[in-house]
Amino acid sequence: MEKRIRLKISYDGTAYHGWQIQDGTVTVEGVLTDAVSEAVGKPVEVIGASRTDAGVHALGNVAVFDADTPIPADKMAMVLNKLLPDDISIVCSDEVPSDWHPRKQDCRKTYEYRIYTAPVRMPLKRLYAHYTYSDLDIGEMDRAASFFTGEHDFTAFCAAGSQATSFTRTIYACSVKKDGNEAVIRVTGSGFLYNMVRIIAGTLFEVGLGRKKADDIPGIIDSLDRRKAGPTLPACGLTLIGYEYGDRPF
């Protein structure tokens, strides 16, 4: 009997051309699909929740697959961890109904973006945070972040090339906190447009540098103009923290 198995996946995106399988590149989905197919003994298709970009990290991306396997759903994590490379691991696994789809459930999705400040770049931070030598006004960044909460049309925070049909998204929480010499931007929403978190981070970065003010944010959102928002910050600073599924928590 086929069952649908769900995986919570953590990975270091540094070595991967993002999540989604593409010919001729090494992707997280590709490596995971190979491991799952080996574990269950035949080719399997994996359905992912978030198609993270090249270089983006995850603590809790989600995927499901269907397989007729004697391996209990909750032991699948352990089996896959023996087959996966060091930079991908399965945090946990469980069984879900056969029609449960990771992109078609109500959920809250949380990302973190890290920016570190130091007089010179720091080798031990370079893979997981964006570097600046400038001091950031973290209080002003946090005040700016609060303006993103609520339901808005985020056209100004969406990269060209998006295939979205609606640009309205709901942000449940957005804050900026200090963690040592890092500014940690944390944003939770119903979903995000293409590059939206990295553009929000770039806009908050400009607030931190004093190039924009917190009070400019509502006007930037209302403009629906990508050019009014800040730059898209590099992928390395971004980590998908995870999904909260109301119907079926991990």
Place this chain on the structure above:
Amino acid sequence: MEKRIRLKISYDGTAYHGWQIQDGTVTVEGVLTDAVSEAVGKPVEVIGASRTDAGVHALGNVAVFDADTPIPADKMAMVLNKLLPDDISIVCSDEVPSDWHPRKQDCRKTYEYRIYTAPVRMPLKRLYAHYTYSDLDIGEMDRAASFFTGEHDFTAFCAAGSQATSFTRTIYACSVKKDGNEAVIRVTGSGFLYNMVRIIAGTLFEVGLGRKKADDIPGIIDSLDRRKAGPTLPACGLTLIGYEYGDRPF
């Protein structure tokens, strides 16, 4: 006029076969020597403070070199950072007397060893900490750590192959603290024998697991027997935090 320039160096040791130049391998000293030689326009020999092993990281290793260059000593860091790869950076630079030698001064040297605990391995920690799924008794580890302080013959904590003529070293401080899901072992001493910090970490790890007791440490030190101490933990968890030179602080 030649001057002696001192560098404080930070690096991610993951990609390097340690500090010391060896034929046919990529080393931190090798890459740094090339950058310095390019900056000053002729071949230069670099003298390092610590010959860290393959995979060991540093926030503050130290090196000096002599050169007749118009570049001011304090600007050398900036010049070198433009020539060095992302995983090596110069934190600062200054001029020291021509007979100042980084291995022949009185100093205190500090290392950190990190062990993280989680139900499954975590990709984002793998390069900078040793992983265990077991809970560690950090209080007992910290109590064990205190027995290392003082002047002792550390023969039991020295790997075979050491070229040391004396095995007596002074430890000024040794402690274990919790940082999120990591145990952070921090040890400051006059100097360390070959693999000594990784063997101290391995011994404290066994205390954390309950395989040894804190009160066993004095007997292990007194035994002068390498087999009584714990295993040598992997290089990735070790970071050289830095040097304090009494005569000439940074």
